[in-house]
Amino acid sequence: MTEKIYILHENDEWTNPLCEALDELEQPYELWHLHEGQFNLMKEPPQGIFYNRMSASSHTRGHRYAPEYTAAILTWLEAHNRKIFNGSRALSLEVSKVAQYLALEAFGIQTPKTIAASGQQHLVEAASQSGLSSFITKHNRAGKGLGVQLFHSVNELEAFVNSSQFEPSIDGITLIQQYIKSPNTSILRYEFVNGKFLYTVKVDTSEGFELCPADSCQIGDQFCPTTSQPKAKFEIVDEGQADLIAKYEAFLKANHIHMAGIECIMDENGGWYTYDVNTNTNYNPQAEAIHGQFGMKEIAKTLQAELLALKEQRSTIK
The missing domain is CATH 3.30.470.20 (ATP-grasp fold, B domain)
Incomplete structure (x- = not known):
């Protein structure tokens, strides 16, 4: 099977610019949309270069478990020593x-002073204990500024978290963070x-x-x-x-x-x-x-170079 570039993602629109850049370079690639799917642990992954573009905000596009599924795929790829750009460690930081x-x-x-809390009452208590006169809330698993709200008092926060406007982070952890003006x-x-x-x-x-x-x-x-x-x-x-x-x-x-x-x-x-x-x-x-x-053209060139190196390596082995 011919080696190619594999792009792991969950958003076609965000991936299109990279596809265009790879097309310009005439590089073979395949998109793995990881909203859902299946893979056999008893089989080896294909040969190629893998680039993980999974997003922490995937759940806002209806892809709730895409990061978890991607983590499993990355573990499989890493177990077989495949070349991966932004592997499992990168993903673990992306979602937290x-x-x-x-x-x-x-x-x-x-980094800004930050307290992590799970549960609305604990969120209010965290703000009270922070000693911050102004602070923001932020989702732990975020992207796109999810959950970011500015507050100038604990009372403001308490009213907000007890209202219908409050939406917890998808992982249940909300941050109280120092507001940097x-x-x-x-x-x-x-x-x-x-x-x-x-x-x-x-x-x-x-x-x-x-x-x-x-x-x-x-x-x-x-x-x-x-x-x-x-x-x-x-x-x-x-x-x-x-x-x-x-x-x-x-x-x-x-x-x-x-x-x-x-x-x-x-x-x-x-x-x-x-x-x-x-x-x-x-x-x-x-x-x-x-x-x-x-940026995407530079990424495409990087993937191209790695794919060429892999092909040369495998050709030498053969």
Whole structure:
């Protein structure tokens, strides 16, 4: 059987740009949509290069158990020593902010003060014990800014969690997190391909927390850049701190993460806080076109090189 590139995912629209890039390079690939399916543990996986693009927000598209099923697939692939980009460790961080923050802190990367709680009453108690005058809630298993709400008092939070508006995280864990007020209402998102820094995106957050850079996103938000009259919300900039980038690259290498977007925010005192690692990174086409850099094309080139190396290796063995 001819070796090819396998893309593990649950969202066709987010995957289309990568398919287009692979088509341009005339590379063989196959999509594995992992909303549901089956695989035989007694058989070996096919030969090829595997790229995991499973998203923590899959349940918002009706794919509730896609991450769990993907985790099983990745375990199978890893047991047979297949080459995987963003394997099981990457997935475990994708679906848990708690895991992300602890892993980041291990590399000296500052994250916001955070308390994890399960249960509405414990969430209120966590806010009371935090000592924070302003704080946000956030889903532990999130993506697309799920569950992000700003509160200025525990009473505000208590009224919210006891209302019909409150929606718990899909994994039952909600976070109380220090609110970082940016002096210029923006965040920076560092993009990495094959573990190396690619570029920095400045994102305007003045209109909300749901940040979706994809060409075809599904948050339906008025400020999403894919609406009929998009705003200049995403801009590739020559900003970024070399020491922080070095820490990010070390963090990614140690956690076997190859493709990622890492988001951080500066507070009013000039301190930087990292609050999200997205291992299912998407790119904004308008910003990329202006800057002349294209994340999906770089990923496609990386997969192409690995596939060529695998073919040469197997040819030598034969």
